[in-house]
Amino acid sequence: MTASGCAHMANENENVSGVSPIDFLRTRSLANVVQHEIERMIVEREFTPNERINENALAQKLGVSRGPIREACSALAALGLIQVIPNRGFFVRELSEEEARDVTEARAYVFACMMMGVAEHATDKDVARLRALVDRMDKLAEAGEVSAYYPVNLEFHAELARMCGNTRLGQIYLGLARELHIQRYRALASGDVLDVSNREHRAILEAVAAHDQQKAFAAGRAHIVNGAMRTQRAMAILRQGT
Secondary structure, eight states: OOHHHHHHHHHHHHHHHSSOHHHHHHHHHHHHHHHHHHHHHHHTTSSOTTOBOOHHHHHHHHTOOHHHHHHHHHHHHHTTSEEEETTTEEEEOOOOHHHHHHHHHHHHHHHHHHHHHHHHHOOHHHHHHHHHHHHHHHHHHHHTOHHHHHHHHHHHHHHHHHHTSOHHHHHHHHHHHHHTHHHHHHHHTSSSOHHHHHHHHHHHHHHHHTTOHHHHHHHHHHHHHHHHHHHHHHHHHHHHHO
């Protein structure tokens, strides 16, 4: 197709939607940025559970229009962090104890199975990547910097999902993990648990490096179960303080 043909098609698209393709992509990119910012605000308790998200106030705070706010909130609703109440708007979702327990149990077994896949498929390059992340978390744990530790922790788990050899399994795990974002962050922020968490990461790493699928399964499940217990303690402390 000629350049003039491409331009004509772009003009037709702009006429139909009222938005040029470039502006559409720019809006999509902006919505992704807004989504990450809202997610951070939820995790770090700038939004509280069950709080309604004021779209106008948030748009003003972030310096964007309401469009990217609504798109970001819709995406987070699909991921389980936000719920949509018809005729009322977007609200920060709070899992009930029963829901959190069910999600955690499912996550533990999915993660354990995923670790078997990682142990089977991981290359030397994959192991080196995981080791670099664990070493980095060791330094951050020593400094007690949970706000810096948590993103690396997420990256470590995302890398494991990528390496497991089964895209659908990895997607299921990441979806379950995302539902528990708030609880996981608060657990890591409560007391000196970063080094404990990373010792569990290192146990997973060593099992993967040895390509020991059974050991990887056990280490993976133990990490999620232990993390759930840390979450329970953190939530109990929060309830006592309110």
